Amino acid sequence: MYNLIPDSEIGRFIEEDVPYGDLTTTLLGIGGEPGEIAFTTRERTTVCCTEEAGRGLARCGAEVLFALPSGTVAAPGTEILRAAGPAAALHAGWKVAMNLLEYASGISTRTATIVERARAVNPAITVVTTRKSFPGTKKIAIKAIMAGGAFPHRLGLSESILVFSQHTAFLGGLDAFLERIADLKSRAPEQKILVEADSADEALRIAAAGANVVQVDKMPVAELAALVSEIRSSFPGVAISAAGGINAENAAEYAATGIDILVLSSVYFGKPADFSTSITPKPNQLRS
Template sequence: MRISSNTIYQWLEEDLPYFDLTTQVLGVGGMQARMSYQCRHPAIACGTEEAAVLVREAGAQIVSMVNSGETISIGQEFFVVEGSFSALNEITKVIQNIFEYASGVATRTQQLVSAAKQVNSAINILTTRKVFPGTKALSIKAILAGGAYPHRLGLSETILLFKQHIDFVGGFAAIEDCVARILAQDCEKQILLEVESAEDLEAVMHLPIHGIQYDKINPDELSVLVAKVRKVNPQLTQLAAGGITLDNAALYAATGVDGLVTTAVYFGKPADVGVRFVKL
């Protein structure tokens, strides 16, 4: 995945609007140094390619690095660079922030993917749009590194009718005509409908749509609904959403749905990444 250099430089400008005052007053900026990053626990690395952009911009050199998506072990030096102390100290905290937040998301994603696939090897893990504003590009890269895919990258991508949409077009009693109107206007885009109950499902499972998204339906009830749809309209994609976490991912995966839609991987403890400087 590509994140533009301009975006990455903006991350640096937030921390370095002008110059590094501490290094300036100490007069040590011209000294040569090696800077290395290690994680204090096993993790999925993410953001090393973006960190490399900052290293090159600072005029430093990369000694070694792992790729995003690779597993790193405790204490492993997974990103090592050399250059002037000034160049390295200017970028050290931004790089550490990238690693901690992105690798934290990637690691939680990999854990959830692993838990779900242990009981349903074909299942997809799909992440929502509920990222903290301004972090979307790095968040998407992190979930890809962890083995998931974005559910929707934005409102322009797919047609997904939530409860508020359905209410405003006349409810489930009017949903068949609504779908027909959508197809008459945009036959190319996939249509998904969200349902919250067995009654909702009855109104939509025969329709010429791409899929159904079940919202906050418990795993026992969901298993019954998924099996019913498989008999009536087997080509429909079925997704479980609402409250999917690492703790219950396996239960929802066992229901037979095609995918789990989750926000949980975006929120949690960052990876615990340390940085070490050595004078050359």
């Protein structure tokens, strides 16, 4: 259901953490001792990247015994991943697995909270996230937001059309651009045309010109509710998205205006999820 991080990236994560072996485990002489590693939630968590964490442990020489799938909502005290193997493998994969789990699950949990709150007041709303994830982490971030019930707003500049004032400034302004919407639609018939408005007046002009989606940024909730009502009445085929400063505290208010799409970046920023890790020897494995 969710995208997988390529093996090459998992290998890079391991190489960053264990570039020349594990000095501590080697000096202690415990690398060959059998054991198990387990990761457990400390709080309610929408789990993400258990698959990749397990694959990282496997690359280090462990065997995954159990893993909850990404997207699972786990109560505090739930074991989400367990693996067995020599101590050297468990210690080599420990922090890579933990970092993947905690950072990705932090994003997925924040996302799930917003999706839940928004849909409680507007069941038809779609929650999407921007391309403001930290550079180099997009695959993890996208997997995490999808595990939380959202979808990507734009994966990049190559697959979608979203026109900002920074574009129309080169065309003679918004009105000059709006005269070209029909031509733009004919040149990209498989794509929807999204245009961002800086005011309610601009939003209505954009809707009248035939844009598929009007996006507003940082518009106060009361003003947005009135705009949604007017667009629904006059231009019923036009969808409305709201972006800018939307988070878990105000998502329900924005959703209640009746918009179609909630666009946000806030889920990328915040504390990681909190897991505990145990690594324990299993001497009986020697006799199995």
